[in-house]
Amino acid sequence: MSVLKRIRGVSYGIAMICAVPAMAQTESEPTPPPSPQAPPSCEADAYRSFDFWVGEWEVRTPQGQLAGTNSIQPINNGCALLERYSQGGNPAGQSYNFYDHVRGTWTQLWLSRGVIIRMEGPAIEEGTLTLDGTITYANQDAPRPFRGRWTARDDGSVLQEFWERDPETGEWGNWFTGIYTRTD
Structure with missing residues (x-):
């Protein structure tokens, strides 16, 4: 065998030996993701503007009748609030409430049997939130305009008011008014 053939063969063999570890390393040790x-x-303060509603509550009508109980708790490291409303000890619905810093708005999504409420709006002033x-009712074809307002009161209670606009008359009517008193 000529010297040139031997050198080429050795060079080829060395190249293959060097390439194998590099390929094996690539296959067995993937680059970690960033x-x-x-x-x-x-x-930020805007995320705390609805914290006056956090807690365990008894909810009564303005006439003093027990309407239900409500638990409002921070979730997702304080980035949102979860509401769990019960009537007569039975779950009646829940909402997710969160502040969107890009849009500068609070959003509430309420879900209960046959009803979906979607609302949003900025915190107007400290201790009041209007959305x-x-x-949307499951038995109707179109959503109706809806408004909600929560007001922290001096005695530690919270006044919650909801209005719905009648699609035929265009007038706003009371949908629900609740007075929240702490139980925690």
């Missing part, structure tokens, strides 16, 4: 960014904090949106 580290995810830490989730943004929800510490506008729609209510």
Whole structure:
């Protein structure tokens, strides 16, 4: 065998030996994905503007009749509130409430049997939150305009008021008024 053939063969063999570990390393040790960014904090004052509603509550009508109980708790590291409303000890519905810092609005999505409420709006002033949106009933074809307002009161209670607009008359009517008293 000529010297040139031997050198070529050795060179080829060395190249193959060097390539195998590099290929094996690529297959057995994938490049780790980039580290995810830490989730943004929800510490800004706007995220706290609805905290007056956090707690365990007994809900009564303005006439003093027990309407139900409500539990409002922070979720997702304080970035949202979860409401769980019960009547007679039975779950009656729940809502998700969150602040969208890009849009500068609070949003509530309420779900219960046969009813979906979607509302949003900015915190108008400290201790009051007013949201506008729609209510959709499972037995109707179109949503109706809907409005909700929560007001923190000096005695520690919260006044919750909801109005629905009649599609035929265009007038706003009371849908529900509740006075929240703490039980926690």
